[in-house]
Amino acid sequence: MPNKLKQAIFRLYRDNEIKKHELRYLFWECTLRCNLHCLHCGSDCLSVSGVKDMPVADFVRVLDDIKANNPYQKLTVCITGGEPLLRNDLEEAGREIKKRGFRWGIVTNALILTPERFVSLLNAGLTSISFSIDGFENEHNHLRQNEHSFEHVREAIKMAVSFKRQFPGRLVFDVITCAHRGNLSSLKDFREYLIGLGVQNWRIFSIFPEGRAAQNDLALSNDEYRSLMDFITESRTYKNTDGKSIHLNYSCEGYLGEYELKARDFFFFCRGGVNVGSVMCDGSVSACLSVRAKDFIQGNMYEENFEFMRIWNERYQNMRDRRWAKVGKCASCKNWKNCLGNGLHLHESAASEPVRCNLEMLTKAAQA
Numbered sequence: 001m002p003n004k005l006k007q008a009i010f011r012l013y014r015d016n017e018i019k020k021h022e023l024r025y026l027f028w029e030c031t032l033r034c035n036l037h038c039l040h041c042g043s044d045c046l047s048v049s050g051v052k053d054m055p056v057a058d059f060v061r062v063l064d065d066i067k068a069n070n071p072y073q074k075l076t077v078c079i080t081g082g083e084p085l086l087r088n089d090l091e092e093a094g095r096e097i098k099k100r101g102f103r104w105g106i107v108t109n110a111l112i113l114t115p116e117r118f119v120s121l122l123n124a125g126l127t128s129i130s131f132s133i134d135g136f137e138n139e140h141n142h143l144r145q146n147e148h149s150f151e152h153v154r155e156a157i158k159m160a161v162s163f164k165r166q167f168p169g170r171l172v173f174d175v176i177t178c179a180h181r182g183n184l185s186s187l188k189d190f191r192e193y194l195i196g197l198g199v200q201n202w203r204i205f206s207i208f209p210e211g212r213a214a215q216n217d218l219a220l221s222n223d224e225y226r227s228l229m230d231f232i233t234e235s236r237t238y239k240n241t242d243g244k245s246i247h248l249n250y251s252c253e254g255y256l257g258e259y260e261l262k263a264r265d266f267f268f269f270c271r272g273g274v275n276v277g278s279v280m281c282d283g284s285v286s287a288c289l290s291v292r293a294k295d296f297i298q299g300n301m302y303e304e305n306f307e308f309m310r311i312w313n314e315r316y317q318n319m320r321d322r323r324w325a326k327v328g329k330c331a332s333c334k335n336w337k338n339c340l341g342n343g344l345h346l347h348e349s350a351a352s353e354p355v356r357c358n359l360e361m362l363t364k365a366a367q368a
Contacts, residue, residue, distance in 0.1 A: 007338055010267045018274050018320050022072040023312055027278035027289050028059055031082040035111050037145045040178050040207050040218055051281050056093045062279055062308045067100045069309035077104040085112050091124035098125030105129055110156035111149055118159055128172040131157055135183035135190055161198035174201035179228050180218040187231055195244050205251035208346060226365035233262040254358030255339035272344045273319025277312060285311060287319055290345035318350045328353035335359060
């Protein structure tokens with residue numbers, strides 16, 4: 001089937017998803033504290049946060065409302081931060097999520113993940129875990145600003161691989177890598193390293209200018225970005241000399257033009273506010289946790305008579321109707337119907353064009 005026809009069919013599917021807006025995935029930003037000081041942090045997290053950790057009991061109120069009022073009962077909750085493992089009551093939260101029939105997982109830098117804590121989390125119902133690893137030791141530790149970070153995440157990955165082999169189907173896990181100009185040239189060798197560790201699923205994202213990342217010159221040039229897309233495309237059909245491979249996807253950041261379905265399993269679709277919601281550490285609710293602009297905050301559980309599903313159904317309209325984003329360069333773009341103004345996290349307000357256009361970067365690189 002020609003790609004244009006596939007894309008047209010996908011737009012029908014996308015429009016129906018927007019119309020139904022089933023809440024399927026919920027992020028809980030359980031803390032803004034972090035034990036690292038990463039150069040590419042989008043949240044600018046610190047070891048001591050000015051925002052208190054949200055009590056589990058407060059988040060349970062959200063879970064109860066979703067359980068009672070969300071028709072989609074197979075919700076997945078992703079606990080993130082900051083660094084979620086800094087909380088000693090993470091297992092309590094996990095048990096509350098599991099008690100309501102939902103699945104849950106975490107995203108972690110693994111700096112303090114011990115075998116004992118791993119077992120404790122699994123016993124509390126953990127079903128998925130994502131580890132952040134950004135290249136080989138020197139590259140990773142430089143980005144994470146910690147000389148021990150790499151060794152800890154490496155051992156955590158080995159632990160998850162071993163568990164998966166022993167208990168197939170019990171745990172879903174992947175590794176997430178930030179691609180930047182400092183590690184781009186080593187990604188092929190790093191691919192072999194991950195395959196050697198037994199990693200089966202790999203995600204790559206590129207830096208966008210938010211939080212601490214906006215202060216550091218790590219973003220890819222147009223040519224480097226196209227080179228990254230070529231690497232990902234090649235990796236998705238790659239097998240090493242032993243016949244082993246790794247399943248690689250680019251993040252859901254933006255529309256990729258000719259690289260759609262080549263660099264990831266799915267057509268671009270920003271599901272923020274459509275299927276994905278979040279509860280931030282301060283009680284604010286939005287889409288994914290990268291969507292932090294004031295215009296996209298839909299309410300706060302500490303500032304009103306809070307019912308998450310009422311807010312989900314009655315608000316979020318500027319995420320589901322994206323016509324406001326057809327301004328500036330997007331207004332005349334022939335790919336608007338496929339892109340709808342790129343990822344929401346790239347907009348500084350609900351009246352602005354995106355701070356970065358992925359398709360424009362790829363097009364300029366091709367024309368150079």
